[in-house]
Amino acid sequence: MAEMSMKEQQIWHRFLKQADTKALFFAVVTLNYDDETSLHPLVQRILIDETMDLAVVKAFYFRLGPGYLKQYATRDEAPSYLDDTYQLMEELEEKVATGFYTKNEFYYDPTHDFGENWLEAYPDIAVKKQIPAIMASALDGEADLVVEEPWESFEDGLPFELVEKLYED
Numbered sequence: 001m002a003e004m005s006m007k008e009q010q011i012w013h014r015f016l017k018q019a020d021t022k023a024l025f026f027a028v029v030t031l032n033y034d035d036e037t038s039l040h041p042l043v044q045r046i047l048i049d050e051t052m053d054l055a056v057v058k059a060f061y062f063r064l065g066p067g068y069l070k071q072y073a074t075r076d077e078a079p080s081y082l083d084d085t086y087q088l089m090e091e092l093e094e095k096v097a098t099g100f101y102t103k104n105e106f107y108y109d110p111t112h113d114f115g116e117n118w119l120e121a122y123p124d125i126a127v128k129k130q131i132p133a134i135m136a137s138a139l140d141g142e143a144d145l146v147v148e149e150p151w152e153s154f155e156d157g158l159p160f161e162l163v164e165k166l167y168e169d
Contacts, residue, residue: 004040011162012041021053021106023159026150028060029114031157037084042157047091054101054139055108061092062110062118066131073128093132109138114149 004012019027027042037043046052046060066089072078075086095101110118119136155163 008166009041011158011165015158015162016041016045021056024052024056025059025106026154026159027157028056028063030150030154031063033063033065038088043088047088047095050100051103052101053106053141054096054104055106055141057092057096057101058108058110058135058139059113061089061096061135062113062116062121064089064092065121066135067118067120067122067127068125070127070129070131071122071125077128093135097132097134104139104141106141107139108141110136111138 015023015027024042024045028046031040031042038047043060046057064085069078069082069086069089072082072086075083075090078086111120119131153159158166
């Protein structure tokens with residue numbers, strides 16, 4: 001990942017300071033995962049905020065590609081370029097399993113995520129380790145998080161108006 005500019009960091013921090021659960025969910029589902037690292041402000045927020053809704057956490061987790069990563073039983077088996085992503089996956093699994101995240105207001109189902117079934121996303125991969133049941137299960141949140149397509153208002157994890165600020169002189 002190219003290092004994030006100071007301007008981009010400031011925009012992300014401004015966004016994260018005011019973002020509600022829906023905005024965080026939209027950020028997760030529109031983020032460019034080719035550029036994601038554990039140092040990204042959104043990723044850091046997800047990792048440290050125990051009040052992060054589990055729907056956001058699970059949507060982020062599945063976009064890391066656990067179905068692909070599970071072809072490696074351990075991080076040591078995985079190629080070095082996957083170190084950061086594998087570590088993120090394992091950290092999220094542990095935090096969810098230990099009850100670190102305390103909020104579950106919104107529904108989320110990894111088998112019905114904008115037409116994607118994440119549990120069947122990599123059918124040709126022979127897994128050595130299964131996705132934990134606690135991660136694969138749907139959340140029974142009471143509220144409907146998604147009422148519109150996030151791509152109508154977000155790009156690369158940010159609302160359009162903030163993306164435009166990235167490119168202003």
